[in-house]
Amino acid sequence: MRNDDAIDDQTTGSFTADAWQRIAQIREKIDALPLLEKLSDGSLPGDVFRHYILQDTLYLNHYARCLAIVAAKAPDNAQVMRFLNSAQKAIQVEQGLHAGILARFGVTADDVAVAEPSPSGFAYTSFLMATAYHCSYAVALSAILPCFWIYWDVGEAIKGRPAAIDNPYQSWIDTYGDPQFAAGAREVIALTDSAAAAASPTERAQMLDVFVRASQYEWMFWDSAWKLEAWPV
Ligand SMILES: Cc1ncc(CO)c(N)n1
Helix, strand or coil, X not given: CCHHHXXXXXXXXXXXXXXXXXXXXXXXXXXXXXXXXXXXXXXXXXXXXXXXXXXHHHHHHHHHHHHHHHHHHCCCHHHHHHHHHHHHHHHHHHHHHHHHHHHHCCCXXXXXXXXXXXXXXXXXXXXXXXXHHHCCHHHHHHHHHHHHHHHXXXXXXXXXXXXXXXXXXXXXXXXXXXXXXXXHHHHHHHHHHHHHHHCCHHHHHHHHHHHHHHHHHXXXXXXXXXXXXXXXX
């Protein structure tokens, strides 16, 4: 079930329902990405996936730290624990799923250690870090939400297609199609709505801005892997 259906009952009229609507065009463009189509039918060229997964390893490294900063800003212990747990999971995915996939695609730990972030990856993580450090809990939360939500949505979309036999990317698909990942995303959506309900109109506008920006970067991150994006100079 795609998120447009899944989310209706939970969030009608809420901040997140509005935000999700605002990125409808970006989501359509994500759905149309050749990288995701080929990942789901197993035909994605290995060098594209290698670029993506190496960049994503660098990304998750920063993302985990953003989650820890969001945790530190949380207004109560339950939310502190929620985001510390997410930070831990992001590192576990990096070290588990990614390490396994990287090895299978011939990328060594040394390759990871010397890897440079791509321009798009660097822009995305710099934006998230700056927002997490600089902005309020509500705004920081809204900036990290697309990472959860868009991957949940993409995981559902791919799960809905016929599975390819011996798809080399199956473990990636299983990670983001997992009901536990969906449950985690739903929780962050609910927390973002609570934070939005307590926020001022100015802060809510900022929340929407960073939500849209992060979603743009999600598209760019995949697109940049497809193009094997590197620094031009
Ligand atoms: C770029 C990016 N966004 C979101 C996720 C989901 O955790 C991920 N692994 N990578």
